[in-house]
Amino acid sequence: MEFKISKELIHQLEQLIQNKNDEQLEILLNDLHHADIAEILDELDFDEATYIFKVLDSEKTAEILLELEDDLRENILSRLSPKEIAEELDELETNDAADIIAELSKDRKEEVISELQDVEHAKDIVDLLRYDEDTAGGIMHKELVKVNENWNVLTCVKEMRIQAENISRVHSIYVVDDEDRLKGRLSLKDLLTTSTKTPIRDIYISKLNSVKVDTEDVEVARIMQKYDLEAIPVIDELGRLVGRITIDDIVDVIKDEADKDYQLAAGITQDVEANDSVLELTKARLPWLLIGMVIEIIASYVLKGNEAAFQKYSTLIIFVPLLSATAGNIGVQASAIVVQGLANGTLKQFSRNYFTKELTVSMISGTIISMLLLIYHSVMYQQYMVGIAISTSIIVVILFAATLGTLVPLFLHKNKIDPAIATGPFITTTNDVFGIILYFGIARLILGF
Numbered sequence: 001m002e003f004k005i006s007k008e009l010i011h012q013l014e015q016l017i018q019n020k021n022d023e024q025l026e027i028l029l030n031d032l033h034h035a036d037i038a039e040i041l042d043e044l045d046f047d048e049a050t051y052i053f054k055v056l057d058s059e060k061t062a063e064i065l066l067e068l069e070d071d072l073r074e075n076i077l078s079r080l081s082p083k084e085i086a087e088e089l090d091e092l093e094t095n096d097a098a099d100i101i102a103e104l105s106k107d108r109k110e111e112v113i114s115e116l117q118d119v120e121h122a123k124d125i126v127d128l129l130r131y132d133e134d135t136a137g138g139i140m141h142k143e144l145v146k147v148n149e150n151w152n153v154l155t156c157v158k159e160m161r162i163q164a165e166n167i168s169r170v171h172s173i174y175v176v177d178d179e180d181r182l183k184g185r186l187s188l189k190d191l192l193t194t195s196t197k198t199p200i201r202d203i204y205i206s207k208l209n210s211v212k213v214d215t216e217d218v219e220v221a222r223i224m225q226k227y228d229l230e231a232i233p234v235i236d237e238l239g240r241l242v243g244r245i246t247i248d249d250i251v252d253v254i255k256d257e258a259d260k261d262y263q264l265a266a267g268i269t270q271d272v273e274a275n276d277s278v279l280e281l282t283k284a285r286l287p288w289l290l291i292g293m294v295i296e297i298i299a300s301y302v303l304k305g306n307e308a309a310f311q312k313y314s315t316l317i318i319f320v321p322l323l324s325a326t327a328g329n330i331g332v333q334a335s336a337i338v339v340q341g342l343a344n345g346t347l348k349q350f351s352r353n354y355f356t357k358e359l360t361v362s363m364i365s366g367t368i369i370s371m372l373l374l375i376y377h378s379v380m381y382q383q384y385m386v387g388i389a390i391s392t393s394i395i396v397v398i399l400f401a402a403t404l405g406t407l408v409p410l411f412l413h414k415n416k417i418d419p420a421i422a423t424g425p426f427i428t429t430t431n432d433v434f435g436i437i438l439y440f441g442i443a444r445l446i447l448g449f
Contacts, residue, residue: 010043017048022055034060038067046075054084062091065100074103082108086115093168094121094142095249098128128243136220137213139253140234140243143167146174147200149183154196156186171231174241175204182233182241184208210235213242217253222345224250261339261420288425295429299436306440313386315377316443320436323394326369327401327435328428334358334405335423342413350410362402366395389446396442397435404430 016025029037029052037056041049041064053061053076065073065088077085077100085104089097089112101109109129116122124142131137145163147156164170173186184206194203210233211220224232224247234243263284303320337358341347347354370391377387405427409419 005040005043009040013040013044013052014048017051025052025055029056030060034063035067038064042069042072046072050076050079054080058087059091062088066092066096070103073100077104082111083115085112086117089125090117090121094124094128095140095243097121098125099133101125102129102133131213134217135213136211136215136217136234136245137243139217139220139249140213140245141249142243144174144233144241144244145170145172146176146241147186149175149177149199149201149204151200152196153191153194153198153200153203156191156200157196169246171244171246172233174233174244175200176241179238180240182208182210182235182239208233211245212237218257220245221250221253221257225254226345257343261343261418261423292425292429295433299433302433302436302440313383313443313447315381315383315386316390316440319373319377319390320439322373323397323435323439324432326394327397327431330362330365330398331401331405331427331431332423334362334402335409335419335427338406338409339419339423342409342419349414350407355406358402358406359399362398363395366398369398370394385447386443389443392446393439393442397431397438400434400438401427401431404434 013025013028016028029040032040037052037060041052044052049072053064056064065076068076080088085100085108089100092100101112104112113122113126116125128137128140128142133139143166145160145167147159151159160173173188173191175183175186177183184204185208186200186204190203209223209227209229211223213234213236220232223229224245229247231244231246233241234245236242303317306316338347341354373394374387374391377390378384381387408427409423412419412421
């Protein structure tokens with residue numbers, strides 16, 4: 001059952017903090033999951049959250065640290081000494097510890113690393129800090145179980161027991177050669193059912209997916225999703241095994257990428273959150289609003305250039321909002337499907353079959369909408385030629401919007417630009433201008449003004 005924070009619990013905690021009743025605080029919180037405690041700390045002020053953080057055991061608070069909101073974690077870390085931070089990091093796996101250290105200033109990083117008790121742990125953390133955070137090297141764990149192809153099964157089991165002591169969960173057993181180059185993986189079933197004297201080289205499975213340290217994290221996510229992997233090994237330029245990436249790390253990558261794409265689709269140019277400052281939120285949202293304003297000003301000049309047509313055929317202006325909204329919706333729908341296909345790998349480049357299918361769908365949709373519009377206009381205004389001009393324009397504009405919505409994301413993707421940009425204001429505002437130009441161009445041809 002999911003934990004829910006109550007006002008009574010918050011009040012009780014505040015009273016215990018005020019009375020400095022550390023023992024009762026520990027009793028009250030120790031049975032809770034670290035994610036639930038992090039949620040509680042986010043509800044308290046900084047001083048109260050820091051007090052609880054220092055009361056609890058570092059084995060517990062290390063996991064809590066990872067779940068905290070960025071500003072609260074930053075504040076708590078600023079109130080801890082380098083030695084206290086190092087105690088927290090000693091309890092974490094290397095990639096999590098590296099993520100925490102990466103948030104510190106350069107001087108604090110060096111102080112904290114020097115306080116780490118486990119030299120090997122410190123060495124692994126420093127190694128991870130060398131990689132960009134959006135690459136396989138930046139999200140991998142150094143903790144893993146590996147065996148040498150020259151060992152026999154008995155030696156392998158003994159070494160695995162030693163290595164597994166520092167790992168919370170063993171997803172795979174990797175096989176390497178004397179140079180630490182990845183050779184394959186070992187089946188647990190084969191290990192249990194084979195003679196203890198059998199060499200590992202005779203039973204390991206050579207077929208194995210892996211990624212290099214500089215592979216982008218989104219590409220790692222795509223590979224793991226495609227092959228339904230719980231973990232994937234990471235190798236360096238020489239093919240040496242240097243780490244592994246687990247599914248929980250990839251879930252975070254997928255979530256972050258989805259958040260970023262959603263914001264881009266809404267016209268937000270930077271990664272922001274609800275609790276960011278007014279200035280940061282404004283800087284992220286204003287650019288596309290200004291671009292949209294410029295494009296809409298161009299659209300207004302197009303409308304102004306057709307004032308004579310409005311005076312002669314007044315109903316033309318009435319349907320401009322419908323035209324813009326319909327074109328915008330069709331364009332966003334088309335681009336959203338393409339972006340989704342690019343993200344999950346079902347669409348990798350321009351496909352004539354898919355393009356034809358999208359135009360067919362848009363043609364059917366446009367025909368239905370235009371027929372309904374023609375009937376409505378004919379009944380309400382009895383201007384049949386004007387109705388034909390409007391309904392014909394709608395079909396053409398819808399086809400144009402579908403074409404733009406399909407091709408623009410593919411073009412951006414080919415040029416290494418995030419195609420999610422094409423699912424928001426870019427498509428809608430561009431369709432506004434070109435849609436209105438097409439609308440009046442077709443109306444001129446049919447009505448002869």
